[in-house]
Structures are given as structure tokens and as C-alpha cells.
Amino acid sequence: MxxxxxxxxxxxxxxxxxxxxxxxxxxxxxxxVSNGGNPDVAMAAMNSGGWFAFQMVVGxxxxxxxxxxxxxxxxxGEMINGTLSAVFTMAxxxxxMAGQPMPWSMTIMVILYILTPPFGLLGGYLRWRQTNGx
Numbered sequence: 001m002x003x004x005x006x007x008x009x010x011x012x013x014x015x016x017x018x019x020x021x022x023x024x025x026x027x028x029x030x031x032x033v034s035n036g037g038n039p040d041v042a043m044a045a046m047n048s049g050g051w052f053a054f055q056m057v058v059g060x061x062x063x064x065x066x067x068x069x070x071x072x073x074x075x076x077g078e079m080i081n082g083t084l085s086a087v088f089t090m091a092x093x094x095x096x097m098a099g100q101p102m103p104w105s106m107t108i109m110v111i112l113y114i115l116t117p118p119f120g121l122l123g124g125y126l127r128w129r130q131t132n133g134x
Contacts, residue, residue, distance in 0.1 A: 003077025004084065005070070012070025012085030012120075017092060019062050027055070047103050056112075060119045063089070067123020078131070082124020086117045 031042035031051070045051055066089065067082030074081040090113055102109060 005074030008074030016066035067120035071124040071127035078128035079124040086120025
């Protein structure tokens with residue numbers, strides 16, 4: 001249990017939540033403006049294949065950074081802290097999204113929830129490699 005850093009997990013998760021939220025707002029504004037101010041067209045574009053893939057790449061990239069940040073702040077147990085920061089982010093997001101309209105199918109949402117912790121682990125692993133001369 002010594003390896004777990006609450007401070008690292010919380011700050012990594014907070015980074016992931018805040019930056020993801022800001023990214024989402026910026027993306028909606030950009031797509032709305034580029035589609036003539038029509039929010040319905042913007043949302044349809046946002047959920048199209050190319051924009052969906054872009055959101056996934058950015059989202060998972062932010063989770064990797066958050067895992068790295070959690071591991072860096074912890075200074076120990078890099079991989080567990082990176083993973084737990086992603087799990088903590090999901091533990092906050094799932095209740096926040098309850099009852100809200102989902103942009104994607106439940107199957108896709110479950111797949112995203114399953115894939116998120118390994119990306120936090122990757123961030124922790126990258127920090128571990130950095131500190132262990134790998």
C-alpha cells in the first residue's frame with residue numbers, strides 16, 4: 001500500500017478531467033462555428049467516424065499524460081498510480097454521465113471504459129522507464 005499515492009492519483013485524475021472537459025468544449029465550439037452555427041449539424045459531425053477517432057486519440061493521449069503525471073507526483077509505484085488515476089477518473093465520470101444522453105452506443109462506452117485503465121498504466125510505465133534508465 002506504500003506505493004499508492006492519493007495525491008498523485010487525484011492530481012493525475014483532475015488533470016485528465018479538466019483538460020478533457022476543456023477539449024470537449026473547444027471541439028464543440030469549433031465544429032459549431034465551422035458548420036454555420038448549427039449545433040445539430042456540429043453534434044452529428046462530432047459523432048462521425050473521423051471526429052470520433054480524433055476524440056479517442058486525444059482522450060487516450062490525455063489519459064496517458066494523466067497516468068504519467070500521477071506516477072511522477074507519486075515518485076514510486078509508477079504503474080499502479082498511473083492505472084489508479086485512470087480508474088479514479090472513470091469512477092468520477094460514470095456517475096456524472098448517469099442519466100445523460102450518450103453520444104455513442106452502450107457497447108462503445110463499455111469498450112472505452114475497459115480500455116481506459118491500460119492507457120493510464122502506459123503513462124505510469126513511461127514514467128517508470130524514464131526513472132529506471134530503460
